[in-house]
Amino acid sequence: MSRMNRILQVSAGDLDATVEAGVTHEQLNEHLRDSGLFFSVDPGANATIGGMAATRASGTSSVRYGTMRENVLSLTVVLPDGRVIRTARRARKSAAGYDLTRLFVGSEGTLGVIAEVTVRLFGVPAAISSAVCSFPSVEAAVNVVIKTIQAAVPVARIELADAVQMDAINKYSKLGLPVGPTLWLEFHGTEASVGEQAKMVQMIVYEHGGADFSWATKPEDRRKLWRARHDVVYADKALREGAQLWATDVCVPISRLAECIAETQKDLAASYLPAPIVGHAGDGNFHVSFVLDPNDSKEMAEAQRLNQRLVHRALSLDGTCTGEHGIGCGKLDFLIAEHGEAVSVMRAIKQAIDPNNIMNPGKILQV
Amino acid sequence: MSRMNRILQVSAGDLDATVEAGVTHEQLNEHLRDSGLFFSVDPGANATIGGMAATRASGTSSVRYGTMRENVLSLTVVLPDGRVIRTARRARKSAAGYDLTRLFVGSEGTLGVIAEVTVRLFGVPAAISSAVCSFPSVEAAVNVVIKTIQAAVPVARIELADAVQMDAINKYSKLGLPVGPTLWLEFHGTEASVGEQAKMVQMIVYEHGGADFSWATKPEDRRKLWRARHDVVYADKALREGAQLWATDVCVPISRLAECIAETQKDLAASYLPAPIVGHAGDGNFHVSFVLDPNDSKEMAEAQRLNQRLVHRALSLDGTCTGEHGIGCGKLDFLIAEHGEAVSVMRAIKQAIDPNNIMNPGKILQV
Numbered sequence: 001m002s003r004m005n006r007i008l009q010v011s012a013g014d015l016d017a018t019v020e021a022g023v024t025h026e027q028l029n030e031h032l033r034d035s036g037l038f039f040s041v042d043p044g045a046n047a048t049i050g051g052m053a054a055t056r057a058s059g060t061s062s063v064r065y066g067t068m069r070e071n072v073l074s075l076t077v078v079l080p081d082g083r084v085i086r087t088a089r090r091a092r093k094s095a096a097g098y099d100l101t102r103l104f105v106g107s108e109g110t111l112g113v114i115a116e117v118t119v120r121l122f123g124v125p126a127a128i129s130s131a132v133c134s135f136p137s138v139e140a141a142v143n144v145v146i147k148t149i150q151a152a153v154p155v156a157r158i159e160l161a162d163a164v165q166m167d168a169i170n171k172y173s174k175l176g177l178p179v180g181p182t183l184w185l186e187f188h189g190t191e192a193s194v195g196e197q198a199k200m201v202q203m204i205v206y207e208h209g210g211a212d213f214s215w216a217t218k219p220e221d222r223r224k225l226w227r228a229r230h231d232v233v234y235a236d237k238a239l240r241e242g243a244q245l246w247a248t249d250v251c252v253p254i255s256r257l258a259e260c261i262a263e264t265q266k267d268l269a270a271s272y273l274p275a276p277i278v279g280h281a282g283d284g285n286f287h288v289s290f291v292l293d294p295n296d297s298k299e300m301a302e303a304q305r306l307n308q309r310l311v312h313r314a315l316s317l318d319g320t321c322t323g324e325h326g327i328g329c330g331k332l333d334f335l336i337a338e339h340g341e342a343v344s345v346m347r348a349i350k351q352a353i354d355p356n357n358i359m360n361p362g363k364i365l366q367v
Numbered sequence: 368m369s370r371m372n373r374i375l376q377v378s379a380g381d382l383d384a385t386v387e388a389g390v391t392h393e394q395l396n397e398h399l400r401d402s403g404l405f406f407s408v409d410p411g412a413n414a415t416i417g418g419m420a421a422t423r424a425s426g427t428s429s430v431r432y433g434t435m436r437e438n439v440l441s442l443t444v445v446l447p448d449g450r451v452i453r454t455a456r457r458a459r460k461s462a463a464g465y466d467l468t469r470l471f472v473g474s475e476g477t478l479g480v481i482a483e484v485t486v487r488l489f490g491v492p493a494a495i496s497s498a499v500c501s502f503p504s505v506e507a508a509v510n511v512v513i514k515t516i517q518a519a520v521p522v523a524r525i526e527l528a529d530a531v532q533m534d535a536i537n538k539y540s541k542l543g544l545p546v547g548p549t550l551w552l553e554f555h556g557t558e559a560s561v562g563e564q565a566k567m568v569q570m571i572v573y574e575h576g577g578a579d580f581s582w583a584t585k586p587e588d589r590r591k592l593w594r595a596r597h598d599v600v601y602a603d604k605a606l607r608e609g610a611q612l613w614a615t616d617v618c619v620p621i622s623r624l625a626e627c628i629a630e631t632q633k634d635l636a637a638s639y640l641p642a643p644i645v646g647h648a649g650d651g652n653f654h655v656s657f658v659l660d661p662n663d664s665k666e667m668a669e670a671q672r673l674n675q676r677l678v679h680r681a682l683s684l685d686g687t688c689t690g691e692h693g694i695g696c697g698k699l700d701f702l703i704a705e706h707g708e709a710v711s712v713m714r715a716i717k718q719a720i721d722p723n724n725i726m727n728p729g730k731i732l733q734v
Contacts, residue, residue: 013622094687102469255380320461352719
């Protein structure tokens with residue numbers, strides 16, 4: 001869809017924009033630069049908005065602004081038989097019939113081709129402040145996240161990395177950050193509100209044995225502070241020459257996050273594969289990136305073994321087998337483990353809408 | 368479902384609760400009273416949470432906290448053939464397969480019976496302030512709403528009533544409120560943040576010719592201030608002895624709200640039926656309540672004529688035929704007018720899941 005890259009309409013008064021599926025989120029935000037508005041969902045890579053809708057993408061700012069599930073207002077979809085539908089109007093809410101928008105968001109191309117997307121926009125906050133701080137344990141860091149959210153602090157980002165990840169970042173980016181569990185935070189609001197939020201969270205951090213915040217408020221300083229977080233893919237790859245990343249993710253209720261990460265770290269420490277952990281802690285979502293040679297069947301088997309243990313651990317904690325990466329063809333069995341009988345409802349929907357199985361066959365469901 | 372009224376689990380650490388379908392939102396909030404948490408969706412009447420999920424209910428606080436679409440994490444559903452599914456885990460987000468939760472939310476009982484609902488909870492804000500003020504025109508009031516949302520003020524409620532409605536309220540509640548377009552507002556946050564929000568909105572109000580805020584911060588004063596808004600059903604009924612209300616609602620992009628209400632008011636002023644307007648202005652959603660004798664076919668025909676004009680006006684402004692009341696059997700034709708070909712996708716889903724049409728037949732779709 002990369003040539004369908006036109007921005008069709010920006011409604012500043014309604015805080016929404018309609019784009020063709022091939023428009024990337026960076027392209028949309030560049031277009032919005034002088035409008036005082038922005039599109040919030042940022043999955044890291046410069047993904048297309050159509051692809052982000054198809055995979056129900058999220059990212060670092062979803063704890064405050066929501067995932068694609070909350071940020072898509074309407075879709076134009078080409079059905080398998082060539083008919084074109086629009087799933088909703090631009091109204092902010094509707095009680096008119098089945099929620100087709102949410103059905104196509106996250107359907108990974110298996111029900112139709114998303115051609116246009118109408119997304120929510122937000123006003124650029126008057127003040128933004130970023131901070132980073134380290135902790136004596138993952139549990140301490142995660143408890144700060146839980147307390148922050150319970151205290152209704154409207155934190156805009158709250159990201160976690162473990163010691164293995166911090167070590168990789170230091171080596172790659174030639175930084176001297178403490179090699180321990182680390183949180184990156186970002187606060188959005190008015191000048192006064194950002195100050196108040198930061199003060200509340202700094203107090204929670206102290207209570208859990210965390211270090212002083214390293215602060216950044218100027219845009220270039222914030223970019224520098226976040227670059228370490230955004231560069232994890234490169235930092236992880238650099239851990240072994242010629243290696244590739246084989247990434248997985250799970251998401252659990254936040255009260256189980258510390259436990260889920262701690263058990264996973266034990267598994268990973270006992271393995272010979274390097275596997276840093278980084279996560280969108282505010283959502284209970286984290287990623288494990290196995291640094292391996294994809295042509296080495298022994299290494300792939302080891303990653304799969306660890307991944308299987310990770311997913312079943314997440315499911316046993318009332319979590320999901322994937323928070324944002326999707327099912328694709330790699331997690332078909334985990335979808336069944338997670339949803340059981342409900343998968344038959346998904347299959348019935350797939351067969352009703354795409355009876356000839358011509359839409360991205362083999363993804364999500366084996367029909 | 369009213370006897371399925373047990374609260375099954377409250378996870379304070381995860382800010383969620385799981386209840387049987389017959390639990391009402393007041394019952395849940397009573398149960399949560401000393402926990403520092405609350406369930407945000409408040410459609411006015413003391414509805415059951417299962418019913419609210421089935422109708423995708425919203426209400427006065429959805430502008431800040433979302434509708435049932437955003438507040439349901441998971442459902443337990445009995446399918447037409449008796450199988451029981453759970454639509455999702457308690458994780459805050461998931462990319463695992465089709466979004467069955469959102470498919471059943473708003474399906475009005477036509478796809479299965481909702482037996483249990485897991486909902487999001489929020490922390491009770493440290494400070495709450497309410498205000499009411501009147502405006503020279505609906506346009507001025509609506510422009511205040513638009514500017515407030517564009518300025519990213521996280522207003523918790525922002526409700527609109529027109530002059531006809533204010534007159535009915537004054538008569539019923541023996542109040543002396545100005546008989547003009549009126550906004551009720553509520554601010555949630557820390558003490559400092561509530562003060563700052565209120566100051567920002569008061570400035571916007573002045574710019575649009577609005578009056579000074581009447582303030583209420585103590586719980587009993589806030590209840591009094593909001594009672595006038597919550598009593599509109601009784602106030603409207605009292606306009607004509609023995610009359611009933613025949614209510615309709617639409618929702619439009621907020622930039623078209625003033626225009627949609629102004630045109631509707633012209634229609635209503637030219638009719639002999641009393642019909643006050645009240646709305647969840649922050650969502651672009653408003654209600655018209657025709658005060659009539661349901662056994663008088665002439666009055667019913669007049670309400671239907673006005674309703675048809677209202678819905679087509681909303682659709683022509685890229686709005687929806689119902690923001691929160693649902694399709695039921697009264698808006699079947701409007702669903703087709705709004706969604707066109709997409710209704711055939713809804714029908715295919717209905718037939719796939721409920722082939723014998725035993726689930727609430729005749730609602731949403733004529734199968």
